[in-house]
Amino acid sequence: MFDPAPDAERKVNEVISNARRALPALADVAMPEEGTLTLCSTLEEAVSEAQWIQESVPERLDLKHKVMASIQAACRTDAIIGSSTSGFKPSELQEGAANPGQIMVAHPFNPVYLVPLVEVVPSQQCSPEQVATAKDILDGIGMKPLVVRKEIDAHIADRLLEAVWREGLWLINDDVATTEEIDDAIRFGFGLRWAQMGLFETYRIAGGEAGMAHFIGQFGPALAWPWTKLMDVPELTDELIQKIADQSDAQSGMYDLRQLEQIRDDNLVGIMRVQKNADWGVGAMLREHDQRLKAMSPEQAQPEISAEPLQMFSGKVLPAWIDYNGHMNEANYLRVFSDATDNFMAFVGVDDDYIQAGQSYYTVETHIRHLDDIKLGQGIEVRTQLIAQSAKKMHLFHFMYNRETGDLIATGEHMLLHVDINAGKTCPATDTVQAKLTAVFNSHADLPVPEGAGNAIGQK
Structure with a gap:
């Protein structure tokens, strides 16, 4: 890497640190060993032996020409020089070269280490072999090279983004919407659909069983209406409509409407659940709605201390919990038991305020027995027995039942230690929590030790 900015090393190392954190989460196999980044004192040193050279200087054509000339004076003649330009055509970059x-557009999108698209834009001066090599290199590092058929200002993606950006500026200028309201329209609405099906496949579904041609027939006339500030649109001739319909058939014609809808729905659920785990955007809204639904459910009422195991979870097997056999998968048995543990903690006083104050219980050991299966939509409940406790310890045994049949589905045994979160050390629970635990323990004292308690796999 060569960059004359005095703080270039700090900036790039901070970005790479983010990449180290995020990129491996995309892979289900081990990532290759990380290479070595060398910061060079001159541009010539950086490019002299490179196979691929990426120019990412500011969007000034005179500056790019100057940098390209310096690169070509020092690099291999068979090296590929890609430009990160958002708008210039390759023929403009090649002027005077x-x-x-050797020069083409290779326009990536931030964050480059996660977003795979690279718009590869060759000119007539670029050989087909060079374009194929560029595509192979980008494929090999996990990118999605999109070879643009014709040179055009701003390529493909930024032309689409520019149209939305211009309209957004007008909506703010005319006091129709704020920046947050515009972003909400995207991230809670069409942005979710675009993320997994793009523009035309989304509209193919909107056309119903008649497909893309029907959609254009329905909504095409709106292009002539003053809905946007961008009124220069192509005429929807029969030839253009047929061209779009044919390309849409080639793209999605192997699926019927119901299949496309199910693919769309599954993808949307996946995207929205990821955001839910991050408590961000539409996911934060879903979390809030979950809490409203939970508060409305009579099944989640706090139990009374009694001489029987306490009901600490009640619900149904959700679609996201199902494996390829149609049963609840192993991870979600643990998820349900974890929810039961959290509910028991809150029951004895370890609630959000308690945790925010710096103390909690950490699970140090777990043992689950899978005794029966349970399927999508079936009701489950978890009853919890406190089989041991002390000032610093809580030993729980959960029984998971099929709510309809009463059959025991699984058991979960959990050992937890009370900790000072900030110090990272065990410490006694507060007197209030200890008193509640003691009351529960005393009420459970006459219960038999559960079958399977203390067991390891294959041992009695």
């Missing part, structure tokens, strides 16, 4: 066919 010693080897113009």
Whole structure:
């Protein structure tokens, strides 16, 4: 890397630190060993032996010409020079170049280490072999090279983004919406659909069983209406409509409408659940709605201390919990038991305020027995027995039942230690929590030790 900015090393190391954190989460196999980043004192040193050279200087054509000339004076003649330009055509970048066919647009999108698209825009000076090599290199590092058929200002993606951006500026200028309201319209609405099906496949579904041609027939006339500030649109001739319909058939014609809808729905659920785990955007809204639903459910009422195991969870097997056999998968048995543990903690006084104050219980050991299966939509409940406790310890045994049949589905045994979160050490629970635990323990003292308690796999 060569960058004359005095703080370039700090900036790039901070970005790479983010990449180290995020990129491996995309892979289900081990990532290759990380390479070595060398910060060079001159541009010539950086490019001299490189196979691929990426130019990412500011969007000034005169500056890019100057940098390209310096690169070509020092690099291999067979090296590919890609430009990160958002708008310039490759023929403009190649003006005055010693080897113009060496230069092409390779426009990535931030964050480059996560967003795979790279718009590869060659000019007529670039050979088909060079374009194929560029595509192979990008494929090999996990990118999605999109070779643009014709040179055009701003390529493909930024032309689409620019149209939305311009309209957004007008909506703010005319006091129709704020920046947050515009972003909400995207991230809670069409942005979710675009993220997994793009523009035309989304509209293919909107056209119903008649498909894309029907959609254009329904909504095409609106292009002539003053809905936006961008009124220069192509005429919807029969030829253009047929062209779009044919391309849409080639893209999605192997699926019927119901299949496309199910693919769309599954993708949307996946995207929205990821955001739910991050408590961000539409996911934060879903979490809030979950809490409203939970508060409305009579099944979640706090139990009374009694001489029987306490009901600490009641619900149904959700679609996201199902494996390829149609049963609840192992991870979600643990999820349900974890929810029961959290509910028991709150029951004895370890609630959000308690945790925010710096104390909690940490699970140090778990043992689950899978005794029966349970399927989508079936009701489950968890009853919890406190089989041991002390000032610093809580030993729980959960029984998971099929709510309809009463059959025991699984058991979960959990050992938890009370900790000072900030110190990272065990410490006694507060007197209030200890008193509640003691009351529960005393009420459970005459219950038999549950079958399977203390067991390891294959041992009695």
